[in-house]
Amino acid sequence: MKKIFLLLFLATSTAFGQADKAALSKPATLKERAPDVFKAKFDTTAGIFIIEVHADWSPKVKQSNLRGYVTFAKSSLPNTRTTQIFINFADNSRLNSQAFAPFGKVTTGMEVVDKINGTYGQMPDQDLISSQGNAYLTKNFPRLDYIKKATIEK
Numbered sequence: 001m002k003k004i005f006l007l008l009f010l011a012t013s014t015a016f017g018q019a020d021k022a023a024l025s026k027p028a029t030l031k032e033r034a035p036d037v038f039k040a041k042f043d044t045t046a047g048i049f050i051i052e053v054h055a056d057w058s059p060k061v062k063q064s065n066l067r068g069y070v071t072f073a074k075s076s077l078p079n080t081r082t083t084q085i086f087i088n089f090a091d092n093s094r095l096n097s098q099a100f101a102p103f104g105k106v107t108t109g110m111e112v113v114d115k116i117n118g119t120y121g122q123m124p125d126q127d128l129i130s131s132q133g134n135a136y137l138t139k140n141f142p143r144l145d146y147i148k149k150a151t152i153e154k
Helices: 018-024 093-098 110-115 126-132 134-140
Strands: 005-009 037-044 047-054 069-072 084-088 102-108 147-152
Touching: 047 110, 102 110, 126 134
Parallel strands: none
Antiparallel strands: 005 084, 037 047, 037 147, 047 102, 069 084, 069 102
């Protein structure tokens, strides 16, 4: 099966400490805003890649879901986003009409993204990832590549 895009699962149950979780449950108390444009560096088990994020690209469909563009997954309801993002491995412009709006682009390391193990496709169960986190993933998907560290570039 041809790799079309990569899902990066963001399991909030393992990514945030208790204080962070409490703050996230009250979004109105959060006052900081991300810069309009910034770079995020991802150190993965396949290597390092960098994406450039543009706040003004989403939710308006200003860019197309082309190779290397980064997009939030969404539910079937209008104006929704999930806690998952994917990197398009190929031209997925068909997603544009479904309101999948890219918010960033891989600027360095697309060859690393290409090396990420796509064997499992979309098999991991999203609910089990949310409830069990890495324990579920490592037990059931031992060859799954993952993000070791993510940082905002200065």
